[in-house]
Amino acid sequence: KHRRGFSLIEFMVAAALGLLVLLGISRVFVAARVGYGLSEAKSRMQENARLAVESIQRDVRMAGHMGCVNDGARMRNNEWFVHLPGTSNVRSFAGADFSDQFARAVEGFEANGSAPGASLSLTGALGGGWTPALPTALQGRVAQGSDVLVVRYLGPTRARVTAFTPNASGARVTVDTTVTGPIQAGKTYALADCNQVSFFTAASVGGGGTTLVATDVGGAEYYSPSTAYLYETTTVAYYVGAETNGRLGLFRHVMTRGGAAPTEVLVPGVLSFQVLYGWDSNEPMPDGAIDREGTGAALASATVAGGTAHSRIGQVRAALLLSEEGPRAGGSDPNRSRPML
Template sequence: MMRLTFKKQRGLSLVEFMIAGVIGLILILGLTQIFVSNRQAFDTTAASADVQETGRMAVEILAKGVRNADYWGCVDNNNVFNNLDNTALGYDEDTLGFGSGLDGADDNTDASDGIVDGTDFIFIRGTRGSSDIQIDEPMPNSSAVLDVTTANDLAVGDVVAVSNCQGGDIFQITALPSGDKLQHNTGATLFPGNGKNSGTCSGGGGGSNCLSQLYDKGASVLVPYSERYFIGTGVSGEPALFMRRGILGGASVGSGQTIELVEGVEDMQILYGEDTSGDGTVSAYRAASAVGDMNDVLSVRASLLVRSRQLNVLDSPQVLTFNGAAVDGSDRRLRRVYTMTSTIRNRM
């Protein structure tokens, strides 16, 4: 009877070891490729979501600001008289002027203002309030004291506006006499103070404390605001949409507070829809420098260039044109352009 004998395996030959090594290397390279591809897809998806969220928020903020601009109660800005003293030292026309509910500038070139060069910025002004504070008693003359329904939310130094359907006045509260009253004396006790009126007042009274008219019961007391939206450099070093809010109350009246709103907005270009024919429709969209009269602007069109926070998201530089020029995509960030058009509802 034949017996079969088997030799025991005493190790791997060099050939077998090399074959196993090659197979293992192929597997590792395959897994690495899958990992890299998944990571690239994840980064691209995250960057896309980031850009979309940034663009949506920035557009929403600007659209809301434009939509609510130039509100002065039931009267337009042309009939609102600014009583603030524009001769006061340090008076800032941008913050305290209220000459127009809307203003802007093209292609910033001032390297010292914190605004990215080459970008546009826009001023939005108006008043806010729900008419909760109203004139409580008709003004018998143009005295410096107004009777109101409540003064609980107001303080000495606050800049306010009183408005009816014939006109309005902007002034600074200089005192709050007892009995829910607002006082608006002239003089230099506060900055900027009041003092633009002179001459004989309607209904009698001292000329230096005149308002532009006598206000009857029911006239609204509103809170003015002044905001500038622009592109600056955020705390992280990334470009961002900013708002500079004029301070119109407290100890810092006339100064501004700069607030970073949305990170990742690289550029902003703005066109203004001007009604040149007076028919209540937009005749053409123009840059700020080409607008004849900002008071004739009915809508605003803003284009935003938004970029991802992450570098090297894309496999190759993105080809993109913004404002008629090619965008440098050598950092391989993901970029998108968002455009919004919003009407100024208080002018329609």
């Protein structure tokens, strides 16, 4: 009789070959899956970086917008009228809340030890030292080693003034709120035309949010309804902070008087944020050329004719360090060196 089937040796050889083929297929599948995961993570980081840069770029381009002209022109022509709480001089913002310091359209806070060329260990912990010192509203929010960028401007939407009635206690202003929506009492607003700008707090609002009393406005100022507009003021701070889950991310903090303001995590997984500022240092008048660049600390100590260098800023360079998944606040990042600015 002839034997049929496989011998034990043949079966073991076939099983071994089958296992090798299965192992090869598994390795191809795992490699493809890992490659897809890396590609997806890279795409997500690139998208996050694009979103962060576009948001910062949009706010920085608006910095110093004061209606018809920019903050530099207002300062040189002495066109400020300031009626904000804490101020004693209608030409100065001294004493006003940090969010209302519109003489500094761009302001920077340099994390100590993070200047160009310095080495910095990112621990992810909140707090640390900055130059100049952080305002109260930002203390305890910013991750160690990351800079803070603050921009101020009059909002892009405006309400046309339809009536302006000055009196001793403050001008009564009526506006067309079709575009902006109702005016809110207690918020900071600005009246502006091509000749002057007045900052004030809406003391009271009536007419369904279309009429407001502008405290102290109407003494030296008068605004023609045909040329004046009402703007809502905007102050935004960018910094790296901790999300509710403990992960680090880039925050966009809309600041208001007293510090009670909404914050939003603009981009998750941001480990560090570094900023350099460029300004025109020509004396006695600016010539339009950016000839100085430095950190927020250098900017704070620089002086030009008529005040600080903040009014001469014409360039902002920012760098972001992102990861697929940021470290938890208080934890540590992998020991890798990454050059930034």
